[in-house]
Amino acid sequence: MVFLHGVGGSHLIFYKQARLFKKNMNCLFINFPGHGKSKSLDGDYSYTAIVHKVIEVLDHLQISKCHLIGISLGTIIMNEFSRVAPERISSMILGGAVISWKPWTDFLFKLAYTIRHLVPYMLLYRIFAGILMPRRNHKYSREFFITAATKVGQPEFIKWADLLINAQTVFTKALDQANDIPKLYIMGAEDHVFLDGAKFAVSMESNSRLETIPQSGHVCNIDQAEAFNRLSLAFINQQAQINSNKTTA
Template sequence: MLDYKYYKCNDNNNETIVLLHGLGGNYGIFSKQIATFKKQFHVLAINLPGHGKSPSTSDYDKSFDSDLVVDELLRTLDKLNIGKAHVVGISLGSVVAHHMLQRAPEKVKSAVLGGAITRFTPLATFLLLAGTAVKRFVPYMWLYKLFAYIMMPKANHATAREVFIREAVKMKRHDFLAWYKLAFTVKDTYADVQVKGKSVPKLYISGEEDHLFVEPLLEDTKSDKQAHHLVLKECGHVCNVEKPKEFNAASLEFFNKHRTEHVPISSAL
């Protein structure tokens, strides 16, 4: 069972927001969201396999893949009697959310996807392949730090970059490498979201300086009638950390539009 924290709103009738972090992080990266979100919703913050106190990727009796991750998420929701939830996914968490939309769209009321990844640019693909060539010979944290600086190179990205590097140190090498392999499935993971997850409203929040991912995202999602976009100025990849006020306000507005019992936007912000 995955490690999680479940924050209950005072109103027992409120719906639940599920938080999915990025590679090397943990649910602590949502510290600037939880306090705000739990005023309006129950909040379920989850550590994905290989992160925090969740099981290692090697603890399972079958191959570690995206299906296994979604199975674990669904098992956690079932344990907590959460029939349907709103989902927030950041970076890698957006990839997991996309796979959840493929596998179990009926479990998702709406989704906010920050720093979302739908496919890799030629530069990003080259970096992944280069990393694959040397990953068995160099400490994984060298790769992680290199990618962190390439993805988040500017001074205003420093806080987000440092948070992810600091938390990734706690991750075991074999867990990092297991997730690294899944990076090559990103394009396939998104491929039929518009078909199987077509009924689920999605808000993509990206930083305009997210140079590896924002352009492919905007191109890939432009024909999705349920996809909405917010591009934040002077912001990089990890937009919930760099621009928490803007991220929180847009997320709450979106979730309140798509909850079962609509709450006026003015009272939600």
């Protein structure tokens, strides 16, 4: 199981999953370039380049095929991965999936993008953390999100901002290249920016389904970790059973 985190964070966003999942399977936690202890990449970023860095790690560890689980930004990388190398993916669990967002949010994202060189990145980060996770019960995940981002720095933030402004095109491109990868979308019922995008994705993909978690916002693996873990493990076990039946058939 390969874990892919959100923008500004690190593998630590999965701290409520790590111990439980390690008991049940082999786990690999990847930090994207410029996150955690991973070095930044030279030049501009692209989703394909990030995917190839992930594949480099898998090749180094001789992992030919894996289950993917991601949160927020991690789900964008997963969709690009499914386009670039679908044969390397057994299944996908997309938490707080970023497929598309509402027009008013798009306006705010583009406004922030135009001033990204002029404004301290943490100010923008705090504003958008409040927009994405506005409720009182989102406070812990919101503060976790903000604290993690303080380690990224302005230059790295700008590189990822340049990439994220085109995030909505990734799913469309992946959809054009059909695959049969089983997918589970797990969304907070209060994820008011991204939930509709996940619903749209499921309506377009025959081999996917959506589970929504009550009283949870965008970072649903932290807001309601127990429910997230239960749904994820049930899905993985289901896929293992399906694969076992195929092998013995």
